[in-house]
Amino acid sequence: MSKSLHITLITETYAPEINGVANTLSRLCDGLRSRGHRVEVVRPRQNEDQLRAVGEDLMLCRGWPIPGYPGLQWGQSSMHKLLRRWQRNRPDVLYIATEGPLGLSALRAARRLHIAVVSGFHTNFQQYTRQYGLGFITRLITSYLRWFHNRSNATLVPSVSQKTELERRGFERLELLARGVDCQLFHPSKRSNFLRESWGLEPGDTAILHIGRLALEKNLGVLKTSFDALVSAYPDKKLKLVIVGDGPVRTTLQQQLPDAIFCGAQRGEALATHYASGDLFLFPSLTETFGNVVLEALASGLGVVAYDEAAAAQHIRHGHNGAVAMPGDEEGFIDSACWMLEDDETLRRVRLNARQHASRQGWTGIIEAFECYLRTASETRDGVVVGM
Missing domain, CATH: 3.40.50.2000 (Glycogen Phosphorylase B;)
Incomplete structure (x- = not known):
């Protein structure tokens, strides 16, 4: 020994x-x-x-x-x-x-x-x-x-x-x-209808989630353009943008996204519940060495849209367990998000595959x-x- x-x-x-x-x-x-x-x-x-x-x-x-x-x-x-x-x-x-x-x-x-x-x-x-x-x-x-x-x-x-x-x-x-990733903590079973209702959602509605530090280098302007594009592409769907985290640009984001739900920083079980209560996860950062939140979102059974680098490049197969765009291709990022919501079966299949993949990443x-x-x-x- x-x-x-x-x-x-x-x-x-x-x-x-x-x-x-x-x-x-x-x-x-x-x-x-x-x-x-x-x-x-x-x-x-x-x-x-x-x-x-x-x-x-x-x-x-x-x-x-x-x-x-x-x-x-x-x-x-x-x-x-x-x-x-x-x-x-x-x-x-x-x-x-x-x-x-x-x-x-x-x-x-x-x-x-x-x-x-x-x-x-x-x-x-x-x-x-x-x-x-x-x-x-x-x-x-x-x-x-x-x-x-x-x-x-x-x-x-x-x-x-x-x-x-x-x-x-x-x-x-x-x-x-x-x-x-801790696949017992981050798990689809943590989904909370009570939390979703507090966000103003009913069964069948879609929570567009972002979790992370709210800072300039996280490329968060893409959240607004992506969400606006999703609302325009799917006028019959009820979509709600939910942002979890805190940081120096939170006030600016709240001004840019007055209808979004800002939940502040969350830890432990509360964080896991927020993940699992979402449906689609948008991660537009281009400065990550890895991006732990990508694995946490996959483990929580979310459809993840990210740029094809760092954690996303290692763990997402485009069209199978998530969707990726070439780094810096904002239009491609938005197209990937729109594809994810094209039909309910696509999102359901991607989310199942996401959880299955993440469960092997202990x-x-x-x-x-x-x-x-x-x-x-x-x-x-x-x-x-x-x-x-």
């Missing part, structure tokens, strides 16, 4: 914060602990931490708010604190999930102490700059991310398309680590692969990448 590892995870976001990175890291940590490993988490302090005791498996640092992103923060650089901590109790391997000041200080401390590092590419920051009118620094951010990740023993990416794109940009030692194999990558890195000589 392989020996258990002392693994330190460094991240600037963690549950109960609501985003794909926090959700994924929570799953991976729980999975590693259930397999007998010691997992230490280093992260910024959250509001919920006021009464939390900091121990050998949790180190909290100061956080700074990210402008325009309420509820998310950068972690303060903590190199000397990390050096002292790891000199006293040395980890076998680090997993650095974010590339901000905290992640950078962890990378520098690890290299000084010759501790192996695996990094994760969880967020397309270099694409966000274009959405925020900062395209002039895209090359600079890409250079920094490449420099950062090329100093780890391996960088884990969630999708084949992401791996191909980063290889093209000079990122090295990339490995694929997909994402899973976390067990992913956690095993993650453990393998960490163990391989920990066995690298002195934790140093040869030739660097």
Whole structure:
């Protein structure tokens, strides 16, 4: 039997914060602990931490708010604190999930102490700059991310398309680590007629659902154009647009979509109930490294329309268990949504196939692969990448 590892995870976001990175890291940590490993988490302090005791498996640092992103923060650089901590109790391997000041200080401390590092590419920051009118620094951010990740023993990416794109940009030692979904939590049986009635729907009506962070980089303008096109194409159907989530552009969206239902951020069983109570799921984002919500929607038995990249490219067969459009083809996206509602049998068949596919995408194999990558890195000589 392989020996258990002392693994330190460094991240600037963690549950109960609501985003794909926090959700994924929570799953991976729980999975590693259930397999007998010691997992230490280093992260910024959250509001919920006021009464939390900091121990050998949790180190909290100061956080700074990210402008325009309420509820998310950068972690303060903590190199000397990390050096002292790891000199006293040395980890076998680090997993650095974010590339901000905290992640950078962890990378520098690890290299000084010759501790192996695996990094994760969880967020397309270099694409966000274009959405925020900062395209002039895209090359600079890409250079920094490449420099950062090329100093780890391996960088884990969630999708084949992401791996191909980063290889093209000079990122090295990339490995694929997909994402899973909790198919017991996200299940069609969670459908609630009471919730649907609160949305103003009757049996036979259609809930057009979007779930995710309401931010500029999520391409949410397509929600309005798609919904307007569906209403125009199917005047005899009663359609209701339901948006679950929160974020910096929520107020703007509410002004643009005055008839939509805005449910705010949801967690756990409530989130699963919202998913299952929808019918068609629209996901227009073009900046995802993966997009956990796609798998959650499939598991909940929804007809999913997305662009053909990241999670959708891996998990949706067009016309079988969902519908995809070429990235950036807004007209194709709208056509896919219209096709999904063409007749009741099409949507019913797609939804059944979606659930069947997602039910095979559990976390067990992913956690095993993650453990393998960490163990391989920990066995690298002195934790140093040869030739660097």
